[in-house]
Amino acid sequence: QKEVEQNSGPLSVPEGAIASLNCTYSDRGSQSFFWYRQYSGKSPELIMFIYSNGDKEDGRFTAQLNKASQYVSLLIRDSQPSDSATYLCAVSRGGADGLTFGKGTHLIIQP
Amino acid sequence: SAVISQKPSRDICQRGTSLTIQCQVDSQVTMMFWYRQQPGQSLTLIATANQGSEATYESGFVIDKFPISRPNLTFSTLTVSNMSPEDSSIYLCSVMTVNTGELFFGEGSRLTVL
Numbered sequence: 001q002k003e004v005e006q007n008s009g010p011l012s013v014p015e016g017a018i019a020s021l022n023c024t025y026s027d028r029g030s031q032s033f034f035w036y037r038q039y040s041g042k043s044p045e046l047i048m049f050i051y052s053n054g055d056k057e058d059g060r061f062t063a064q065l066n067k068a069s070q071y072v073s074l075l076i077r078d079s080q081p082s083d084s085a086t087y088l089c090a091v092s093r094g095g096a097d098g099l100t101f102g103k104g105t106h107l108i109i110q111p
Numbered sequence: 112s113a114v115i116s117q118k119p120s121r122d123i124c125q126r127g128t129s130l131t132i133q134c135q136v137d138s139q140v141t142m143m144f145w146y147r148q149q150p151g152q153s154l155t156l157i158a159t160a161n162q163g164s165e166a167t168y169e170s171g172f173v174i175d176k177f178p179i180s181r182p183n184l185t186f187s188t189l190t191v192s193n194m195s196p197e198d199s200s201i202y203l204c205s206v207m208t209v210n211t212g213e214l215f216f217g218e219g220s221r222l223t224v225l
Contacts, residue, residue, distance in 0.1 A: 032212040043203055043216040044154065088153060092212055096159070098144045098169075099214050103153040 002027040004102035006089050012108045019076040021105050023089030031094040035074045038086045079109045113138050115217035117204050123223045124194050131190045132220045134204030139184040142207035149200045160187040194224045
């Protein structure tokens, strides 16, 4: 059984601070890791993906992967109220496999 | 990323009826998937839509309830059959870029079953 665990929140962060979102997964065969943002009533939007251990930065977003600990995280620097959304972690074995999603963390950025 | 169009965007249906959701992609893609997102929940994979052959269903989902067609590389349909209120959900078509594994979603079809 593939499982992806996230703290459902809500996680409240003041504007301008760093938001840290965490995710653990059970399938050691997972090769690809994704973070999606979902606004209420909208479909998920891909923010970042990471394949290798370490950090990957894209603008204000940094994804971190530790395969030994089966842990993925997303850091959002200089948080903005527009970052308020549910953030979904997803993992895949790669190839033709679909993604397995966590339940998401509800992030609130307080102005 | 591909542009994915789904219709209907929303519908209200009566118990016992069936509804077919269409998904059109603006480019040829290898992998197409159908997901469900029940109220307040995350996304659950229903099946992989295979071109020209039967879909591959995940545990808990069967062809009789969720028949899927994919006649070509840009189009797929999902039918929700003999609907009950428990089928009220958002159904999402998604496509994957095989080289990177990135998954992109359509806008979803929100179904309410009375």
